[in-house]
Amino acid sequence: MNRCLQLTHFNHSRDKYTDSSKYKSGRVAGQRQKAIAQTEDEGSVDEDDGPGETNNQAELIEDREYDSVVSSAMHVTKRILNVQHVAIIQPYIKWGPRKSPTKPELLLQEAEALVRSLPKWNIELSMKVPVETLDKRQLFGTGKLDELKGIIQARQEAGTPLTCVFISKGTLSYNQKQTLEQEFRLPVMDRYSVVVQILRLHAVSMEAKLQVALAELPYIWSQVKDHEGTSKGSGRILLSDSQRQMLQLRERKLRNELTIIRSHRELLRNRRRQKNFPVVAVVGYTNAGKTSLIKALTEEQSLQPRDQLFATLDVTAHAGLLPCRLEVLYMDTVGFMADIPTGLIECFVATLEDAMLADVIVHVQDMAHENCVEQRVHVERTLATLMRNGERSLAPERVINVGNKIDLVPNEAALPQEHQTMTPEDGKLHLISSRTLHGVPELLTELERRVLRVTGRQRLVIRVPMGGPEMAWLYKNAAVTETAADPNNAERLLVSAVITEAKLQQFRHLFIRRRG
Ligand SMILES: Nc1nc2c(ncn2[C@@H]2O[C@H](COP(=O)(O)OP(=O)(O)OP(=O)(O)O)[C@@H](O)[C@H]2O)c(=O)[nH]1
Numbered sequence: 325m326n327r328c329l330q331l332t333h334f335n336h337s338r339d340k341y342t343d344s345s346k347y348k349s350g351r352v353a354g355q356r357q358k359a360i361a362q363t364e365d366e367g368s369v370d371e372d373d374g375p376g377e378t379n380n381q382a383e384l385i386e387d388r389e390y391d392s393v394v395s396s397a398m399h400v401t402k403r404i405l406n407v408q409h410v411a412i413i414q415p416y417i418k419w420g421p422r423k424s425p426t427k428p429e430l431l432l433q434e435a436e437a438l439v440r441s442l443p444k445w446n447i448e449l450s451m452k453v454p455v456e457t458l459d460k461r462q463l464f465g466t467g468k469l470d471e472l473k474g475i476i477q478a479r480q481e482a483g484t485p486l487t488c489v490f491i492s493k494g495t496l497s498y499n500q501k502q503t504l505e506q507e508f509r510l511p512v513m514d515r516y517s518v519v520v521q522i523l524r525l526h527a528v529s530m531e532a533k534l535q536v537a538l539a540e541l542p543y544i545w546s547q548v549k550d551h552e553g554t555s556k557g558s559g560r561i562l563l564s565d566s567q568r569q570m571l572q573l574r575e576r577k578l579r580n581e582l583t584i585i586r587s588h589r590e591l592l593r594n595r596r597r598q599k600n601f602p603v604v605a606v607v608g609y610t611n612a613g614k615t616s617l618i619k620a621l622t623e624e625q626s627l628q629p630r631d632q633l634f635a636t637l638d639v640t641a642h643a644g645l646l647p648c649r650l651e652v653l654y655m656d657t658v659g660f661m662a663d664i665p666t667g668l669i670e671c672f673v674a675t676l677e678d679a680m681l682a683d684v685i686v687h688v689q690d691m692a693h694e695n696c697v698e699q700r701v702h703v704e705r706t707l708a709t710l711m712r713n714g715e716r717s718l719a720p721e722r723v724i725n726v727g728n729k730i731d732l733v734p735n736e737a738a739l740p741q742e743h744q745t746m747t748p749e750d751g752k753l754h755l756i757s758s759r760t761l762h763g764v765p766e767l768l769t770e771l772e773r774r775v776l777r778v779t780g781r782q783r784l785v786i787r788v789p790m791g792g793p794e795m796a797w798l799y800k801n802a803a804v805t806e807t808a809a810d811p812n813n814a815e816r817l818l819v820s821a822v823i824t825e826a827k828l829q830q831f832r833h834l835f836i837r838r839r840g
């Protein structure tokens with residue numbers, strides 16, 4: 325098969341696995357390349373045996389009985405995607421061992437970014453409020469609570485009436501929520517329920533939707549437990565027996581459906597290994613610019629970076645070429661975020677574990693973010709935990725640290741000291757801008773070096789007879805990047821190829837010894 329045919333075949337079968345409503349094509353090396361949803365990403369896998377959307381899955385997503393439970397437990401409903409006028413309150417502990425290491429201003433900024441990730445939500449009020457502890461029934465001291473009530477009341481009477489209060493704490497207990505809702509006379513949401521709302525909005529694939537649905541259940545159970553723990557004897561129950569059974573059954577069904585989808589993912593992963601494409605996972609804090617970087621590396625116009633938290637929820641694979649013209653798959657992943665309750669993010673860990681098997685991991689960091697260093701530490705910690713559970717170790721040679729959005733940093737001296745002192749040993753930072761493409765060619769060179777090293781590949785120019793079996797063998801077993809006539813011998817071709825050591829040995833064994 326010649327190169328042209330080989331690429332045609334590759335792209336043809338890739339088209340088959342591409343949801344063109346979600347992705348449009350971009351241009352790489354003269355060939356139209358398409359984004360490939362990871363669950364469908366084996367462009368060159370011939371059999372189409374993926375599980376389609378089943379009735380079970382559709383029923384789990386559209387379940388009216390469940391909708392009424394989730395709407396009363398966490399105020400997450402389809403309706404809430406309508407216009408909302410939100411008051412954000414960021415509680416923080418001022419003193420003592422439970423004081424957050426992050427400045428309250430930055431916590432508040434992150435809370436605002438969460439709200440801005442929901443298209444029709446408007447921030448009407450935004451306040452940070454010191455508290456002694458985050459566990460008090462009414463959360464705030466009595467004086468503070470009256471003050472807040474006064475501010476909210478005044479707002480209701482002037483300007484646009486508020487529609488909800490977002491208390492930026494991981495999870496509020498049932499009692500805290502009840503008390504604050506009575507005091508403010510407005511629905512009260514916590515970080516968990518706001519993030520669920522964002523995740524619901526951004527989930528595209530069935531796997532992501534089911535994952536979000538599963539992520540809601542621990543929250544509802546925790547509210548039930550809180551309520552039962554404190555209101556014994558009051559006679560009020562939060563869930564009827566039939567609702568409890570419905571939730572238990574729902575959880576079992578969600579887990580079953582996810583297991584089916586994941587076993588398919590596993591199948592695809594094994595096939596990808598057989599196909600031997602080097603894989604580069606792009607990871608990092610949410611909004612750091614992972615999708616933008618992949619767009620810059622693949623020149624894929626269809627990728628849509630968005631200034632929203634958790635914009636990407638599906639792990640997707642995108643083909644790109646290294647400078648030596650070796651084809652690699654870049655995997656876009658779900659962003660990390662601190663202060664997200666573990667139950668919520670646990671559901672997405674499976675997709676990340678998949679990414680952790682990549683040959684090279686690119687850690688994208690937002691240099692323009694005030695909290696950049698803490699974000700890096702958070703991602704590194706989470707990665708280390710994932711690695712401990714996973715099959716591969718996180719050897720430094722597999723990780724490339726990328727400092728993105730450098731166009732927004734006035735001068736490099738303004739970068740946090742921690743970044744300036746990073747040495748090649750602890751993972752030198754490659755400063756780039758995915759927007760202006762500053763530093764991207766150098767990053768590609770480094771990527772190529774790492775990919776070749778980690779996957780044991782090398783670049784070679786091999787002289788082969790024109791029309792001989794060697795050419796066909798190389799096309800099948802290596803990445804042929806260029807062919808040219810041999811200026812010294814009209815019957816020979818010079819073939820540039822990227823090849824693994826094992827394949828090179830085979831080539832020698834098959835052709836060189838025989839010729840000798
Ligand atoms: N100025 C500037 N903006 C950038 C750069 N890279 C990304 N952005 C912007 O940052 C925002 C987030 O970019 P994304 O690529 O969606 O970030 P992400 O890491 O994929 O985010 P999630 O999928 O939500 O985790 C978008 O508004 C981008 O346009 C850059 O180099 N410079």
Ligand SMILES: [Mg+2]
Pocket residue numbers: 614615616635636656657
């Ligand atoms: Mg993204």
